Amino acid sequence: MSTRSVVVDRPGVHRLVTGPEPVPGPGEVRVRVAAAGICMSDREVHDGRRDAAYVRYPVTPGHEWAGTVDAVGEGVGRELIGRPTVAEGFRACGACDRCREGETSLCQSGYEETGFTLPGAFADHVVVPARLLHPLAEGADLRAAALLEPAAVVAAAVRAGRPEPGERIAVVGAGTLGLLAVQLLAASSPAELTVIDPRARRGERAREFGASGAGTPEEAEELHGRFDLVVETAGAPATAASSCLLARRGGRVVLTGMFGPGATGIDPVRLSLGQLTVRSVFGAPSAAWSYAVRAFTTGLLDPAPLITHEFPLERFGEAVALVGGGDPGTGKVLLRP
Template sequence: MSGGPASSRSIVVERPGAHRLVTAAVPEPGPGEVRVRVFAAGVCMSDREVYDGRRDAAYVRYPVTPGHEWAGTVDAVGAGVDPALVGRRTVAEGFRACGSCARCREGETSLCEGGYEETGFTVPGAFADHLVVPARLLHPLADDADLRAAALLEPAAVVAAAVRAGRPEPGERIAVVGAGTLGLLAVQLLAASSPGELTVIDPRTQRTLQAQEFGATGVGTPEESKELHGRYDLVVETAGAPATAASSCLLARRGGRVVLTGMFTPGAAGIDPVHLSFQQLTVRSVFGAPSSAWDFAVRAFTAGILTPGPLVTHEFPLERYGEAVALVGGGDPGTGKVLLRP
């Protein structure tokens, strides 16, 4: 089933530093696929890395239409797909997991052994009027869902994976390192677990104030956090800064848990193996989100536990993609989540 407009626009990054706005025929969904009319798409540091040419070559394929954080409405379905999906507000998983390898069959779809494929990196993404995705990856939303806020459900799913890995328990002392999009979403989910303390570590005063609005009971700068070493049952690292993997492990108590969620670059400070051994820490890392974490995030969003909307500070049309991507990682503490609104 298809129909609708005759043309569709998309941003194409031809190669690092070079992009253009392309108008072409509206993409048609194939068997097992749906076409989504994109309402909003988030721009994150990974998108900036794609534009700058700093993403590992194994995880991007030029030319590419970026956009892996998005929400929209199904407007056409391919053969074999339930036509009742047309008109549904939705998000969808980004990893094109094979569904049949050992990891997928265990439910760890973000560890798929079938080869890396991801919306917005190796296949066309959501910086476009329309997006085609496999129907099996959809997570339909409520009929009245706020699609502007739902565009942040991809990072929320990553945070959900981290929180589930950390296994927070009521009354625990918890620290979140970093108050960017991931960190502030983590605060919302962790606050729902009734922690005894929920401390956010970030040098940006404006961000830590927002963290308190979302449920943090205390805040501090990286320098101030040195007085908190060995205090926390669970530390969720979200910053991906050169020193934050190592510093997060120092914040954990003996026998504590650390979950690393930030994307680190070569040269980041390593974790001291002596400290790791003597402190008997459990350290986990998260890259992307399995299907179960997506389901968790969507349920939390629907229930009102996750409210990503206040994180959005800037919105641009597709024609101003260059301005949008320049803001991300530009260092302005007033820049939160940046959206493209096709």
């Protein structure tokens, strides 16, 4: 049997490759991919804008995915075959100090991640260690489950932010991460849940997902010092600094956006006088994945409405061009092998 995969040979150059089906090794499983999401990180890999320390060419991208186990390697129970699943992307060692503390996204053994340094899910099949699986309920919507990777990142941010009932909460950015954050934060019964995004259409979507209000960055200037918790999801040059301005004295700020060169610095005077607690999230530890999967399984989290476009593997070039293209009508773009 043969299998297809998208290979990015070098920045700007990709091809669809056909070869033999991969064989899972000891402790591994092979998953038949049902759907894989394309995010800005994948666009950066394709365009050559991702930090060289976090990508290895040639590579098959695809770190947001869901599928069904169809083969297992030595030492893995055959009862997993036929099970719908997602899996963590970071290949944490499980033995270092950070892993033993449960912070698997801070593994000290070096960076390896599915879809960036190891073959990902823009393919018919993906092979991953069985220990990284998060099996789903029978009959799970695998199309929606492909978004559980960004949902796990958001879950890490929500856990770090420790929302309490009755608090005022702001979410900066109404992209995939921001709208997923709205769903999870709404479950904490906030007194106010406001989304800040320059795109009015995205603000309307945020209300549909559970936000109590939405506004532009210009309108948000009147809200400085208002919020107990601010979850930043945009990664725009000014959003880290502006998120700190939105927080009240003694408030909490969680940064989830991926910032590039030119990002505006956070004012240290504001940090010290405001006694702010600021932390960042990069990826998601195992506990956050479990949180996201539970929220999905119980219906608290529904990523499906975020999906706006679906393409076969053969149209990867067209699909990746949509991501980050600026069209406010473009939500999550999926590849459907």
